[in-house]
Amino acid sequence: MTTATRDGFPGFGPDAPLELGDLVASEAESIVGRLADGTMPALAATLAKVGNCAHPVRLVGSSETVDTRTGEITTFRSVDEPMGRLFKPCGNRREEVCPSCSRIYARDTFELVSTGLHGGKGVPATVQTNPLLFVTLTAPSFGAVHSARDGKQPCHPRSRTGVCPHGRRLTCWAHHDIDDPDVGAPLCPDCYDVESAVVWQWHAPELWRRFTIALRRQLAAELGVTERDLKHHARLEYAKVAEFQARGLVHFHGLVRIDGPDGPGSPAPITASALERGVRDAVTAVQYAAMPVDDGDVERILRFGSQTDVRVVRDGAAAGDQITAEQVAAYLAKYSTKSAGVDPRRPAPHLERIIDSCRALATRALAGCPFGCDERVNDRRARLCGECCQNTYALLGRWALMLGFRGHFSSKSRRYSVTLGALRRARRRFQRYAADSRHRDEVLDVRELEDRLMADEEETTLVIANWAFEGSGWPRAGDKALADAAASRAREYEKWRADRRHARIHRA
Ligand SMILES: [Zn+2]
Ligand SMILES: [Zn+2]
Ligand SMILES: [Zn+2]
Ligand SMILES: [Zn+2]
Structure with a gap:
């Protein structure tokens, strides 16, 4: 039939x-029961x-x-x-919690991103002439990891006989597929600085915040005005998502737009290429001194990785040639529903190691508390003493399953477009x-x-x-x-x- x-x-x-x-x-x-009753x-x-x-x-x-x-x-x-x-x-x-509601969220995010691109829903259509970039900020390297290079090139083809201090040859000739569970795992687990990776991830939201401040500073300098006066000349708006990579560290993907002083759609005083220069300089300038976890630890100067990617989506009325506005909106919407790459049913060993490290660092940070906070720190509902509450790393263990990332997965500046x-x-x-x-x-x-x-x-x-x-x-x-x-x-x-x-x- x-x-x-x-x-x-x-x-x-x-x-x-x-x-x-x-x-x-x-x-x-129970299904049979519902049919029966x-x-x-x-x-x-x-x-x-x-x-x-x-x-x-x-x-x-x-x-x-x-x-x-x-x-x-x-x-x-x-x-x-x-x-x-x-x-x-x-x-x-x-997505893994509720496939259906996450799709509504993704659709709303798509609307939110695209009204910031094309206007509509109260955002003027002239927003289409405001310079717009698609920016990717990455985490730095904490050691060589297996990578999928489109499955076309070998993972780490080194002909020189490089041997690490642990006697491992840091070469891998495999052509990894993107779904290969080895992808993202360190070539030598002992060389990989997992603690610094965790500390970087813990402070990543602060790095993003500092990036937006540094960018405003660059724009003020470009326009020859003070940072305080910048809002009378130009407004910086963005929408961003955080995306976990195979190695368990986040990338930030952001749409960065420059509006004139009257908000979305008012003529911008600078071009997309000047904005691009500003972004590159801001990324290089941003750093954050993360305090040591305990007395045995060192201060770390955190920065973004060197693989900053900046693409011009639009320069005035002209479209950039590398990426379309639709691609960007679809991309951001897709990633807004993803979370940590930890599949609780089969966590990859290198991600489990990050989880363990989050917990271990939190315990170390509070070790020696006279009230025994260090014993309870990884307990989800534990109450910590006043002093331990002040410790930057006190809650790191509670974010272990998020691999130490406590930021928002998608966020935007207030006047980017409509709100969710x-x-x-x-x-x-x-x-x-x-x-x-x-x-x-x-x-x-x-x-x-x-x-x-x-x-x-x-x-x-x-x-x-x-x-x-x-x-x-x-x-x-x-x-x-x-x-x-x-x-x-x-x-x-x-x-x-x-x-x-x-x-x-x-x-x-
Ligand atoms: Zn639901
Ligand atoms: Zn490999
Ligand atoms: Zn090694
Ligand atoms: Zn305490």
């Missing part, structure tokens, strides 16, 4: 089964409402929405919901407008809809809510398996649609 499918998507038809992967017995039983439609309706979130939040109670213009009151009660509870998506950014908050508010408003027009049996008025959604105005509705948090996650074991399967099906469908669009463009 052939299945009728929406737009011909294979596996999207009503008869196409969801691929549930390997179910454990309790999951299979007739609660499957309620689950399906709820899954659709939360967009197949893997760990929704469960709320019980009610709310009353008052339209302050008309005085109309709408009551909403969780007992009237299909599963008798109000389910809310978890909203987690991380504004995008979320717009989505909520849209749902309310849509529900309203359904309620009134009217067609949704789309005139200036975007302006109304993005408006920073007072809300004209008042919500009186009385909600209690019941818990998080799906009630039965098999529910999450269904959520994951449905989310992955939705993902495949989107990809299939994108591929088809792509193919159509190429045929045209």
